Amino acid sequence: RARARARAPASGSAPGWVLDRNGRRVFASIGAAVAEASAFDRVLVEPGVYHENVAIDKPMEVCGAESTSPVVVVGDCSAATFWVTASCRLCNMRLTQEEATAESPILATVLVSGGTLVLIDECDVSSQAGHAVVVKGPRTKAIVTHNVIHESRGVGVLYCDEAGGALTDNVIFGNKRAGVAILRAGSPTVTGNLIEKGEDSGVLVSELGRGRVEGNCIRGNTRAGVAILQNGQPHVVDNTIVGGQDSGVLVCECGEGVIEHNYIADNRIAGIAVCSGASPHVTRNEVGKGGGRSLCVADGCRPTVDHNCFEATDDLVNISVPHQLRTVIVRSNTLVASVGEPPAIVRAGTALPFAAGGEMLAKEGAHAQAGGASFLRGALPGFSATIMKGGVVAPDHIVTPGVGAGPRALMAPGAKGGWVMRAAPRCADGERRLLTDPSAQAR
Numbered sequence: 001r002a003r004a005r006a007r008a009p010a011s012g013s014a015p016g017w018v019l020d021r022n023g024r025r026v027f028a029s030i031g032a033a034v035a036e037a038s039a040f041d042r043v044l045v046e047p048g049v050y051h052e053n054v055a056i057d058k059p060m061e062v063c064g065a066e067s068t069s070p071v072v073v074v075g076d077c078s079a080a081t082f083w084v085t086a087s088c089r090l091c092n093m094r095l096t097q098e099e100a101t102a103e104s105p106i107l108a109t110v111l112v113s114g115g116t117l118v119l120i121d122e123c124d125v126s127s128q129a130g131h132a133v134v135v136k137g138p139r140t141k142a143i144v145t146h147n148v149i150h151e152s153r154g155v156g157v158l159y160c161d162e163a164g165g166a167l168t169d170n171v172i173f174g175n176k177r178a179g180v181a182i183l184r185a186g187s188p189t190v191t192g193n194l195i196e197k198g199e200d201s202g203v204l205v206s207e208l209g210r211g212r213v214e215g216n217c218i219r220g221n222t223r224a225g226v227a228i229l230q231n232g233q234p235h236v237v238d239n240t241i242v243g244g245q246d247s248g249v250l251v252c253e254c255g256e257g258v259i260e261h262n263y264i265a266d267n268r269i270a271g272i273a274v275c276s277g278a279s280p281h282v283t284r285n286e287v288g289k290g291g292g293r294s295l296c297v298a299d300g301c302r303p304t305v306d307h308n309c310f311e312a313t314d315d316l317v318n319i320s321v322p323h324q325l326r327t328v329i330v331r332s333n334t335l336v337a338s339v340g341e342p343p344a345i346v347r348a349g350t351a352l353p354f355a356a357g358g359e360m361l362a363k364e365g366a367h368a369q370a371g372g373a374s375f376l377r378g379a380l381p382g383f384s385a386t387i388m389k390g391g392v393v394a395p396d397h398i399v400t401p402g403v404g405a406g407p408r409a410l411m412a413p414g415a416k417g418g419w420v421m422r423a424a425p426r427c428a429d430g431e432r433r434l435l436t437d438p439s440a441q442a443r
Contacts, residue, residue: 030054030062030073045071045093056084064092070124072096077104077129085114092122100129106154108134112163115139120147127152132175134158135188141165150174156198159186159211166191173197179221182209182234189214196220202244205232205257212237219243225267228255228280235260242266248290251303252276260284270296271310274303283307296320302329309334 027033031054033043042061047069053076056062062082064071071093075081077100082090090110097109107130112118115137125132125147131154135142142165149156149172156175157167160183167190172179179195180203182188187210195202195218202218205211206229213236218225225241228234228251237260241248248264248271251257255278264271265288272282275298282305287294294310297303299322310319310333321330 034060034062045073047071049074051076053079054082055079056082056088057086059087061089061091062093063089066092070094074098075109077101077107080107080111080134081109083111083113084118085112085116087117089119089121090123091120094124096125097127097129100153104129106130108132108154108158109152110134111136112142113137113140116141117165118142120144122146124148124150125152126150127154129153131155131158131177134160135163135165135186136161138162143168145169147171152176155179155181155204156195157181158183159188159209160184162186164188164211168192170194174199176200178202178204178227179218180204180213181206182211182232183207185209187211191215193217194219198222201225201227201246201250202241203227203236204229205234205255206230206253208232210234214238216240220245222246224248224250224273225264226250226259228257228278229253231256233257237261239263244268247271247273247292247296248287249273250275251278251280254278256280258283262286264288265311266290268292270294272296274298274301277301279303285309287311293320297322297325297329301325305330306332309336311336 025033025036027036029052030043030045030050031052034054034056037043037058037060039058040060042063045062045064047065047067049072051074054073073081073093073095075097077098081095081097084090095109097107109125109127109131110120110133112135118141120133120142126149130152132149132152133142133144133156135158138161140163142163144157144165145168147170149170151174153176155177156172156179158181159165160181162185164187167180167188169192172193172195174197176199178201179198180190180193182205185208189211190203190213193216195216198221200221201223202221202225203213203216204227209232211234213226213234216239218239218241220243223244223246225244226236226239226249230253232255234257236249236257239262241262241264244267246267247269248267249259249262250273251259252273252275254276257280259272259280259282261284263286268291270292271287271290271294272285273296274280277300279302282303285308287308288311295305297320319335
């Protein structure tokens with residue numbers, strides 16, 4: 001039930017309050033209305049521009065009135081525009097901070113702390129002084145939904161110091177730091193957001209940050225679409241991560257977590273990059289073409305990479321994994337060579353770092369040019385290469401998946417009309433013989 005109403009003061013008016021025609025108190029500022037309100041009251045804010053910093057330490061609602069004109073609250077850079085330490089709802093307002101000086105600390109337009117639960121919805125939040133929204137502290141949770149969060153000097157939304165909650169269905173863009181950051185054991189659920197055009201990473205998870213990042217569109221950010229650093233352990237699933245100026249997903253500095261079932265494409269550096277001792281589980285992702293390699297793994301890392309589909313560049317040399325780690329960390333993946341201009345070509349000498357169970361798939365119109373070379377160098381028996389129906393296979397299609405006297409393999413018609421590359425089975429006499437039918441059994 002509405003109990004108090006704040007109205008932007010006219011020029012020269014004195015602070016205070018009067019009763020409106022419905023018997024509700026009308027205050028000259030939001031802060032005055034909040035101070036006089038009782039627990040669980042609603043402060044209804046009339047359209048206008050309010051220059052103030054508001055602290056909320058009792059459960060209540062502060063909502064902008066429904067109107068064609070906005071409610072704008074501008075705080076100075078001495079403190080948060082809204083500092084909330086009790087259960088509260090903030091809705092239907094445009095919240096921002098004045099520009100800070102070079103010496104000003106990075107603060108927040110909305111700061112939630114104190115182990116409370118807060119709902120922020122239908123707001124426009126930005127900051128010229130620091131972060132837009134900060135949720136911090138053990139047992140502190142914020143549900144941030146249906147907002148536009150943009151063009152802040154710092155992070156768009158920051159969950160830190162064991163804070164949690166849900167960040168759902170927001171538009172987050174143009175922030176100078178990460179669109180979303182999860183730091184120091186924060187663990188929110190980040191779902192269904194558009195996170196784009198930031199000057200840093202789309203989503204940053206670091207310093208033991210956890211949580212679930214699911215179903216977001218992360219695009220066009222200056223740094224990695226998703227960056228996992230310093231023992232971050234998120235579950236990143238079902239996101240679209242495209243059009244970034246860096247890697248789609250970057251995991252480094254002992255980052256961990258699960259990267260699962262994402263679509264990653266058109267990023268300038270790598271699709272997925274793993275370095276500096278990181279050990280994520282990368283599984284069931286579709287990694288399309290970009291400006292760099294689909295997968296880069298540096299020495300000293302121990303990721304698990306399985307059941308992914310990597311789209312090849314024109315020369316297929318787009319996967320970089322240390323040779324000694326290939327059989328340990330990479331298995332059961334598919335490499336797809338798409339038809340392009342010119343058509344994708346499987347060239348002699350190309351090393352495909354897949355372990356047993358992997359597959360190389362070239363779509364209709366692609367060409368295979370093995371020429372008797374060991375272009376499966378580094379792969380294990382059981383790896384298959386398929387040219388889809390309509391593809392052209394070079395006459396000399398016998399290849400060796402190993403170096404020296406390793407087992408041989410060949411291209412042969414597959415059961416579904418394509419071409420399948422199989423390692424020749426070992427016969428009873430210990431020799432490996434090439435079979436023209438991959439379904440035939442060794443005799």
